[in-house]
Amino acid sequence: MNQATLVLEDGTTLQGQAFGAQTDAVFELVFNTSMTGYQEIMTDPSYRGQGVLFTVAHIGNVGINLEDDESGAPQISAAVIRSLSPVTSNWRAALALSDWLALFGVPGISGIDTRWLTRKLRDGGTQKAALSTKGTSAAELLALARQWPGLDGRDMVQEVSCPAQYVWPGDAGSQWVQPAGDQKASIVAYDFGIKENILRHLASYGAQVTVVPAGTPARDALALHPDGIFLSNGPGDPAGLPGLVETVKALIASGVPLFGICLGHQLIGRALGADTYRLKFGHHGGNHPVQHLPGGEVLITAQNHNYCVQPGQLDPAEVEITYQSLNDGSLEGLRMNHRPVLSVQFHPEAAPGPHDAHDIFGDFFALVGERRTHA
Ligand SMILES: NC(=O)CC[C@H](N)C(=O)O
Numbered sequence: 324m325n326q327a328t329l330v331l332e333d334g335t336t337l338q339g340q341a342f343g344a345q346t347d348a349v350f351e352l353v354f355n356t357s358m359t360g361y362q363e364i365m366t367d368p369s370y371r372g373q374g375v376l377f378t379v380a381h382i383g384n385v386g387i388n389l390e391d392d393e394s395g396a397p398q399i400s401a402a403v404i405r406s407l408s409p410v411t412s413n414w415r416a417a418l419a420l421s422d423w424l425a426l427f428g429v430p431g432i433s434g435i436d437t438r439w440l441t442r443k444l445r446d447g448g449t450q451k452a453a454l455s456t457k458g459t460s461a462a463e464l465l466a467l468a469r470q471w472p473g474l475d476g477r478d479m480v481q482e483v484s485c486p487a488q489y490v491w492p493g494d495a496g497s498q499w500v501q502p503a504g505d506q507k508a509s510i511v512a513y514d515f516g517i518k519e520n521i522l523r524h525l526a527s528y529g530a531q532v533t534v535v536p537a538g539t540p541a542r543d544a545l546a547l548h549p550d551g552i553f554l555s556n557g558p559g560d561p562a563g564l565p566g567l568v569e570t571v572k573a574l575i576a577s578g579v580p581l582f583g584i585c586l587g588h589q590l591i592g593r594a595l596g597a598d599t600y601r602l603k604f605g606h607h608g609g610n611h612p613v614q615h616l617p618g619g620e621v622l623i624t625a626q627n628h629n630y631c632v633q634p635g636q637l638d639p640a641e642v643e644i645t646y647q648s649l650n651d652g653s654l655e656g657l658r659m660n661h662r663p664v665l666s667v668q669f670h671p672e673a674a675p676g677p678h679d680a681h682d683i684f685g686d687f688f689a690l691v692g693e694r695r696t697h698a
Contacts (some may be wrong), residue, residue: 325340325341325345325430325456325457325458325540326338326339326340326341327339327340327341327342327430327431327433327454327455327456328420328432328454328459328460328461328464329403329432329435329450329452329454329464330453330461330464330465330468331352331384331450331451331452331455331468332451332452332465332468333447333450334465335443336461336464336465337432337436338434338436338539338696339432339433339434339435339679340407340430340432340434341430341431341432341435341456342402342407342420342424342432342433342456343402343420343421343424343425343430343431344424344427344428344429344430344456345426345456346428346431346455346456346457347430347453347455347456347457347459347467348374348400348401348429348430348453348454349371349400349402349450349452349453349454349467349468349471350373350374350399350400350452350453350454350487350530351372351373351374351449351450351451351473351474351607351629352373352374352376352444352449352451352452353373353374353375353376353444353449353604353605353607353629354375354376354377354378354437354440354441354445354604354607355375355376355377355378355420355607355608355627356378356379356607356608356609357377357386357592357607357608357609357610357625358379358387359379359464359609359675359676360378360391360608360675360676361377361382361420362387362388362392362610363391363392363393363462363520363674363675364377364399364564364627365398365399365400365402365424365429365477365662366391366392366393366394366396366398367393367394367399367518367555367627368393368394368398368516368517368518368556368557368558369398369402369516369518369530369557369558369585369627369628370398370399370400370431370470370558370585370627371479371482371483371516371558371559372474372477372559373400373474374399374400374401374402374403374452374454374559375397375399375401375402375403375404375607376404376435376437376440376441376444377402377403377404377405377437378437378438378441378608379584380405380406380437381403381405381406382404382405382406382407382408382412382420382433382566382668383407383411383419383420383421384406384408384410384411384412385412385414385415385416386411386414386416386417386418386419386420386423387416387417387418387419387420387423388413388415388416388417389415389417390415391674391675392476392483392519392572393519393520393674394483394516394518394519395464395519396427396666397423397424397427397429398422398483398516398558398689399429399545400429400630401429401430401431401432401662402424402429402430402432403431403432403435403437403440403453403454404431404432404433404435404437405435405436405437405438405659406418406434407421407431407433407435408434408472409418410566411450414432422447425555428493429455430454430455432454432456432627432683435560438447441663443602443632443693444556444609445604446672449470449602449603449604449605449629449654450468451468451471451473452468453465453467453468453471453606454507457466463621473490474559474560474629475557475563475601476560476562476563477560477563478559478562478563479516479558479559479562479563480515480516480557480558480564480567480585480586481537481538482538482539482558483515483558484515484516484557485514485534485535486535486536487534487536488533488536488539488581489533489534490532490533490534491522491526491532491533491534492522492523492526492529493513493583496597502518503566507529507530507531507576507582508529508531508550508551508593508604508688508691508692508695509528509530509531509533509548509549509656510530510531510532510533510534510549510550510551510552510553510691511524511532511533511535511544511547511548511551511552511553512525512532512535512543512552512553512555513535513539513553513554513555513570513587514534514535514536514555514588515537515551515554515555515556515557515558515567515586515590516555516556516558516586517534517555517556517557517559517617518555518556518565518670518672520672520674521553521555521556521584521672523637524532524671524681524684525553525670525684526560527684528560528571528684528685528688530550530551530691531689532553533547533549535547535653536566537557538566539570540570540638540684541570541573541574541577541617543546543603544574545574545577549579550579550580550694550695551579551580551581551582551687551688551690551691551694552579552580552581553581553582553583553584553587553687554574554581554582554584554586554587554590554591555584555585555586556584556585556586556587556627556670557585557586557587558586558635559586560599560628560629560630561590561593561599561630562593562598562599562650563587566592567590568571568590568593568594570674571583571590571591571593571594572594574609575591575594575595575659575662575664578662578663579663579694580663580664580687580690580691580693580694581662581663581664581665581666582664582665582666582669582684582687582690583626583665583666583667584666584667584670584671585628585667585668585669585670586628587659587666588656588666588667588668589628589630589631589632589633589668591657591664591666592595592632592633592637592654592657592666593632593633594639595635595637595638595657596637597632597633597634597635597636597637597643598632599627599630599631599632600630600631600633601630601635602629602630602651602653603630605627605628606626606627606628606648606650606653606669607626607628608624608625608626608637608674609623609624609673609675609677610623610677611623611624611625611626611648611650611669612624612648612649612650613646613647613648613649613655613656613669613680614646614647614649615643615645615646615656616646616647617643617645621649622679622680623676623677624645624655624659624669624671624677624680625669625670625676625680625681626652626668626669626670626675627670628668630653630689631653632654632656632657633654637657640660641659641660641661642657642658642660643657643658643659643660644657645657645658645667645670646663646667646669653655654668655666655668656668656669657671663690663692663693663694665683665686665687667680667683671683671684672684
């Protein structure tokens with residue numbers, strides 16, 4: 324196996340073994356604490372521009388299959404791990420992890436003391452970093468990491484949104500669709516880098532889901548006469564997306580039920596007058612406790628975000644804060660008092676889990692149902 328070199332912008336240099344593609348990559352390095360689901364994490368478009376350090380010690384044992392993708396390709400810029408399984412063993416496995424990453428040009432480094440490095444990022448914050456699996460010197464990698472602009476203020480959504488409108492599911496998702504008793508609810512889903520499991524969940528409520536590109540004007544989405552509109556997850560900094568915030572303002576004003584997850588939630592927050600800010604090291608994992616403030620119950624959730632909505636600027640007469648992180652107190656969900664708008668920062672669709680928050684899709688479809696009854 325070839326050597327690989329990982330250099331952080333503070334000059335920290337780590338050597339390990341290369342896997343995946345033979346190349347250089349520059350990215351923001353974040354750690355993910357999920358114990359399962361590396362394929363879902365690697366294919367989540369919200370990870371664009373980031374290298375993922377997995378705290379779970381052993382990666383690759385079940386290979387890559389044809390069913391668990393959140394999008395059609397790995398979206399991470401690099402994988403940083405403790406130990407790569409030399410064996411791929413699962414009845415669904417179609418490819419070995421390393422071969423799959425190589426196919427898509429994504430490099431990996433194993434043999435890293437991921438516990439030490441995670442604590443460093445936790446204590447000091449997210450860093451830009453560069454990885455080489457083709458022998459680039461540490462000095463060159465350091466320059467690469469320091470010169471790279473990072474994600475703040477950048478529009479990354481245009482890189483991952485669909486090029487044209489389409490109806491979901493295609494054949495691949497049809498096993499998830501439950502028969503609808505009456506006419507299907509029609510949902511328009513804005514694709515900012517949408518995870519397929521969100522589409523599966525929307526369809527599992529018997530909805531007909533039309534996915535539209537991020538740049539679709541509000542009036543074009545509304546011209547489809549949706550019963551509800553969904554705003555997806557997606558990569559990058561919500562502060563870099565002023566055009567989308569204007570679209571969301573128009574969608575809120577339309578009175579059509581609106582549901583946002585993660586980036587979609589952040590855009591709703593900004594449309595309601597709040598700022599967003601960068602978290603020290605983000606939330607990335609499947610073990611994040613949040614509290615439902617109206618009811619007091621605690622949910623364990625999957626999360627993947629670096630930015631967060633600033634609660635202080637939201638008008639309490641208009642907006643109720645519904646969920647809060649029990650790790651750092653940050654805002655995790657909101658709901659408008661007089662309009663059918665709700666959003667969460669975490670991922671109720673999480674695959675492989677946890678599944679505590681699935682019912683939040685039901686909260687959205689309750690709003691959709693109310694509108695259909697009164698329409
Ligand atoms: N998963 C997401 O939608 C992430 C939202 C945003 N890109 C963030 O990092 O905060």
